[in-house]
Every structure is written in structure tokens, then in C-alpha cells.
Amino acid sequence: MRYFPLIWRNLLRRKVRTIFTVGSVFIALVLYSFLMVVQSAFTLGVDLAGVDRLVMMHRISLIQLLPIAYLQQIRATPGVVGAAHNTWFGGTYQDQANQFAIIAVDPGYFPIYPEARIPEDQLKNWMIDRQGAVVGRATADKYGWKIGDKIPIQGTIWTTKQGRTWYFNLDAIYDGDKGFDTTNFFFHYEYLDENRQGAYGMVGWYVVKIDDPVNAAAVASRLDSRFVNSPAETKTSTEKAFLQGFVNQIGNIKAIVIAILVAVLFTLFLLVLANTMAQAVRERTSELAVLKTLGYSNGLVLALVLGESMLLALVGGSLGLAVTWFAVSGGSFNNAFLPVFVMRYRDVVIGLLLCCLLGIVAGALPAAAAMRLRITDALRRT
């Protein structure tokens, strides 16, 4: 640490160069964290999936409906401690662009999802209100809904005898920890089934809570074998695998993100920093020789140059990470398809490690040159 002032002074000698090098690294890390936020928006649900929950869907595809009668059989299966059915209700609020997930559920749903925190009295009200809805905080805030509001939703799949508009009473608002999706809109399946035209007694998919995550595979195959050779065969997987399946359908997001990151880090970080360090060592040739004459060891000179490179990388990098951190924590973008924007600690740590690593790589060649510098040659040069 006693050499820190020396390194610092060196950085201040060429202020313009230092500013733009730090700026370039800063932008590279802003991009890194932005990409990580986008990527985790796609995959966050997978990471947060409950290990003790299974999802059962129709074997042919998720859009095929299953009979509601399966619920009793699922609940009676050994290893199952709870089950609820879900039915997708496609709908929009006021404008076609205002979409969020609207799901008809049975009352057994919320006990399976303790992550969705609902005040006791609100939940009680919802339980006794056939037209009641439970809405996530993000969606309620976005449209300015309050408890007690009457909310009209235009159904895209299900129509009532009266028309396309369904009316709901907002009885409860649920919250969740950071990263938990609070954009969903839940209501009673009974209300849907009594009023829709057709598909009576059919539900979308089941969520099943099991006693022990270790038994997941066994319970899943037990469930599927119950309904084999029936008109609606099933496919049961862990919630994680189910959600991962969705992510897989979108495509290889990870590969795209990594490809972009490589381009960003190479061009904006490594190349710029390496060039800056090469220039710095070149202009200070005679000084470095003087340092060596004064007794600085080769190793120390190497460390000084590497230290300077890493310092540039870390200053720019941590600024970049901090900016995204504050931008993201400022509020959710609440996009219908990427509902949750958060930056994870893990990605921050990886970002800092990347700075150190790239700082060393960028400084390696100039530092080695500085280390190998022979005093007599260097002093003779100018």
C-alpha cells in the first residue's frame, strides 16, 4: 500500500488519457451489468423455483386442457401434500398493450406459494368473494389500483354470455421478496367456469407440493402413471424444469449474452486499457530506469505497472456496476414479458473479478516489458 501514492500520481499525469480509459472501462461494465440484468430477467424464475413443487401439464402441450377431476386423484397420491390447478386467462386491461399474466386458480393455490405475501384479512375477503382478484404489487401500482376497485378485463380466450368483458373486485394485493414476480393477477376458477362458454370443468395445469424434494422424480412418475392411457395424458416435472423449459424455448440467451460480452469486454476494456498501459510504460522508460537505479526490484516494477492497470480497471468497473445497481433498484421496468429487473450480488462479484482479471491481462505485456527493462539501455535511449 505504501506505493499507492506513486501509482495514483502516475494516473494523474495524463488526466485526459486516464479519464477516457476509465470511461471506456466504465461503459464496458455498465454494459456487462445491463446484459446480466436482462439475462436474469429471463431466468430468474428458474432460480427462484420451489424445489418442493411439481408442475403437471398435458402431455401434448401446455395449451391442452386437463380435467378438473384430476385434482382429487393428485391429492390422494402418496408424497403429495398439496395441489392446486391453474388456468390461463388471456386478457387485456383497457388497451390491447396492457397485458399481464391473468390466472384462474383454486383456493389451494396460495398455501403452496408462501412467497406471495398477502395480509391475512385481505386473503380472507378474497376467499369469500367469487369475483375477487389477488393482484401483485407491481401491476396494482402500475395501473393505480386500490383494494376495493372494480376492474374490467377484456378476455381474449374466454367470453361470457354477455360479452368479452369480465369484472373483478380487487380484494388483495400480494408482495414478494426482491426478484419475485409481482405482476400476476389471480382470481377464482369457479367464477371463470360458471361464466365462460365451453370447456367446462377443464383446467390448464396443476401445481403440486410434495413432502420431500428428494422424492420429486418418484412422485412425478407416480402421478403421470395415474393418467396414462386416459384421454388427457400428463407430463409432470419439477417447477424448475418446467420454467427452464420455457427459457429453453426462447433460445440460447446465454450464448447470445456471452457473445456480446466478449465483444464488449475485448473492444472497450482490454484493447483500450492495454493500449493506455503500453503508452504509459513507453513514455516513462527513463523514469522506470531511474527507479531501478534507486533499487526498485524487477518484481516491484512489474507490480507497479500491474497495479496501475488494475486500479484503472477497478475504478472504471466499480463505477459502472454502481450505476446499473442504482438504475435497477430505482424501479422495475414492469415489462409484460420480463417482469423482474434485478441485479444479483453474484453478478456484481463476477464483475469485480472480471475487472481484476482483465486489468492484469491488459497490463501484462507492458508490465513485463517494464520488468525486463535494462537500466543502461533505457537511460541511453533519450
Added chain:
Amino acid sequence: MPAWIGQTFTVAALSVRTIPQRLGSSAVAVVGIAGVVIVFIAVLSIGEGFRAALADAGSPGRAIVMRSGADSEMTSGLGGQEVDVIKQAPGLRRDHNRPTASSELYVLVDVNKRSTATPAMVPLRGVEQTALDVRDEVQIIEGRMLRFGTNEAVVGRSANRQFAGVDVGSTFKSGNLTIEIVGIFESRGSVTETEIWCDGRLIQGVYQRGNSFQSVLASLDSPASFDTFKDWLTSNPQLNVQVRRETDYYAAQSQMMTGLIRGIGYTIAFLMGIGAVFGAILTMYTAVATRTREIATLRALGFNTSSVLISVLTESVVLAALGGAIGGFAAYAAFNGYQTSTMNFQTFSQVAFAFAVTRTLLVQGLTYALVMGLVGGLMPAIRAARLPIASALREL
């Protein structure tokens, strides 16, 4: 020609000619800008390819009829009687007194992707015999068309490329559904090629749909007869339907995804652009610094400040153009035509498409590169122009 133009030209040529002497630092600007252009073009070519796949599926001469309120075929439903009424509408093309319209069903089946062996939801379209008359762009390119009344199916070229187990001669089984693939069709590379087609009656049976359908695709007398067709249907009290031009229907389906990709693409390109401008500024400052004496000499000889300013800007723009050209070429070589598939959030169904590096994207990329070069060169250029001659000459 006024003297200053000649002067400017001479000095600019001089600075461009000396670029090879500063290869190392020039590379920072060139590679930096090339990197931005590659990423910019690559990301946007995904959106462009996706949009094109959906846009090319539609024809202005066709209309699609669905239940009113449905946002896609999947959420629509039409009874058999309704379908019969729809086929009587005026404006509909009739060949040999038979309406050129196909009443269809649209469901999704889980099929494994070839690349990852993970399931993806692929559209299975139940068609009737007129399907090929309505869509005259569809051609069977391998095997033959399916025979109606059987469980035969034909698969789109992209679906065949992206998904496993749907080759000609293979039998695809899923739950109660069993189909035999007998042919492959193409359709201008559009999203239609992501579909598997079978007899609509087969889907009605397997999926317990009775005699119901989801949409009617109708070929019109001419694009202009759309209004006649639509007005008759929407004012008919027997029906509760919406009528959309097929082009509009597909364009709407790509909106959300293309918007998302563009949003992300522009954000990345903008941020990267700032970084690349920083790199270019560094490069140009270095260039000015190493040529301090030379520039001062020119000024002492009587070359004016604007010619020095422009010469530095020219060098920066030349480097940027080089970077832009390299980036554009690399992006085109690496990504154009790259086949992939993704899930359309709006319909949850797979869309196979090819990355499309269009001419517009290349021009945009190059323009962006030139802008980065100009912005990056500006500050160093002003500095060069303002160099105090006396002290600059004294520098080593």
C-alpha cells in the same frame, strides 16, 4: 479552387497517409468501432429476421377470420355453422364455384429441438383441401402433399430443420396424437414453414373439438375487395367475428418481440458507442500528440487552423469508416442467414427464422461508425488546431 480547400486536402491526405506509423493506437479506434458495428448489426438482424419471417407469411390478397376478441388463432374458436356462413361472403374468390377459403385449426404440440433436445411448442395446423389453393406460395419440395382423411402430415422446411422427429417417413407420436410425415413444404422462408400441417378432422378428433374450427383463411377476389368481405361478415347477425388482412395479422404478431429486440439492441449499441468514442478520442489524442511537431511546422509554414482541424477529423472518420466496414462485413459473414428459432411471446408458439443482415442495417451500421468517428475526433481536432506554434515546435 480557393487555396484553403487545397491546403485542407493536402494536410488531410498527410495525416491519413501517416496512419500506418501509429498502427497500435489506431487499432484501438478501428477495432472498437468495428466491435460496436458488429454487435449493433448482429442484434438488430435478429429482430429483422424475426419480423421478416412473420411479415412474409401474410399476403394482402388474403383475409383471416377469427372470433371477435381473439388475439391470435390460438385463442379463437368458430363453430362449423359459422364457418359455412363465412364461406358465402362476397369478395371471396371462387374457383369453379367453390370458395377459395380454408377453415383451419391451430394447436401446439411439444416437439424436441434438434440443437438442445429440449421440448418446444410447435404449431400444428389442421387444414382442409383448399389450403394449398388459398396459399399459392406454398410448394411441396420433398415427398408429397398429405392425403385427407388419413393421419398424414406435411412439415414446413424450417420446422424440419429445427425440430427432431419430423423427417419425411417418420411417425410423430405425442399422447393420443399420431401423425405420419409424408412431405416437406416451403413458403418463402416465412413463419408458415415453422408449422406442421395435417387434416383438420384429425385434430378435431384427437383434441375433442367436435365440428369447430379456429380460423378461416380466405383468398379475396382482389386486395381491394377486403372491405366488402369484412363489412358483410362483421354486420352479419349470425356471426361474432373479426376480419383482418393477413398482412396486418402477422405484422401485429411480431410487434412485441421486434420491439423488445430493437429496444435491447439500440441500448447496447448506444452504450457501446459511447465506449468506442472514448477509444477513438484516445487514439486521436495520441495521433495529435505524436504529430505535435509536424502540425506546428505546418502551421508555421502558413497552413491555417481549419485545415489542421479538418485533417484530424478526416483521420478519425477514415479510421471509423474502416472499422464500420470491417464490422459490417464481419457481421454479414458471420450472421446473415443464420437459422434459429424462438418462442413468440405473443402466441407462445415457436417461430423459426434466419438472422437478416439487410442493406438498411449495413447502412445504419456504417453511418453510426462515421458518427462515432466524427464525435471521437472532434476534441482532439480542436486541440490540434489550437496548438501554440512556438511551444509546440520546442517539444522534442
